Amino acid sequence: MTSSPDFPQMLRDAGLRVTRQRLAVMDALVELAHADTESVIGVVRRDLPEVSHQAVYDSLRTLTAAGLARRIQPNGSLARYEVRVGDNHHHLVCRSCGEITDVDCAVGEIPCLTASDDHGYVIDEAEVIYWGLCPACSADSAGPETNHPDPTPRQEKQRRV
Amino acid sequence: MTSSPDFPQMLRDAGLRVTRQRLAVMDALVELAHADTESVIGVVRRDLPEVSHQAVYDSLRTLTAAGLARRIQPNGSLARYEVRVGDNHHHLVCRSCGEITDVDCAVGEIPCLTASDDHGYVIDEAEVIYWGLCPACSADSAGPETNHPDPTPRQEKQRRV
């Protein structure tokens, strides 16, 4: 994996103060792809055991507002974050287990930014979410005798909106 | 506007019982485009003053599961619903006021259903959200002297996830 970008400089460039908490949050986002807030808190506390959840919430919001992170929130699941890498990728979300996977832009360029009729909107971003079943879950539901007593344990637990 | 479709029959076809509450919810979804749950409750209670919010929540979930309604939930705003009309349209969301507008599929067909790499997923739907500013909000932020003391009153209030 490439070494992490210069986060302190990125924060400074965004006009934000460089704090240990924010750096830890960004490291956590790099480590955990599509992490929910709770996971971020967990990883951040591995380095800074005393961080408050409030600091993490605030950092995530600040980083998102500054364009350094991106917030995604598929229907019915809790908020997830990823570092914004500048490319134009979208997401595959499994309807069964909720897993999220990156996909490159469907056509290779950014045609998806062009709506057929913009209704007067000034569009700055197109967000695409592909819904379906991940390989594991589609395999589960394929065989009739596959015996999967609880195919969506975490999903049910996460149902907070 | 065209007369509403045969909701009772649609419910029956979906294997659901036909109840006044569900019909009222579907009527409300037709009347209110992209309605949040609270609005739906309000409209439903105009006809059936005694409905419980629980019945509306349950109806919305049931209708969504049956494919008669569709749930959309742009980042950071609360859940919204629309009747599923069978066409392949997407949404424009204003970053400032949160307004949602329908757009037809970008290319006229459903190419957006084709991810460049499906990562083994069985994809059944592609959801596209275009982010930007609606005509009113972009007009507000255009002129320097436009004087808009509170450009996002409702948005701030809605910030529940």
Place this chain on the structure above:
DNA sequence: GCCCTTTCTTGAATGAGTCAAGACAGCCGT
């Protein structure tokens, strides 16, 4: 180093959405 300002800690509040148990009402069979 100092001071100003932003950010973090602490702790409580908010409120959309969920759960549970009993009352009620579609709908099927007779």
Place this chain on the structure above:
DNA sequence: ACGGCTGTCTTGACTCATTCAAGAAAGGGC
């Protein structure tokens, strides 16, 4: 038509991700 079975609705309490508020702490320009 009517009764009963079963799926829905009412009622009311609860959950918990996220936000709010106020004071303490720590960046960073001078």
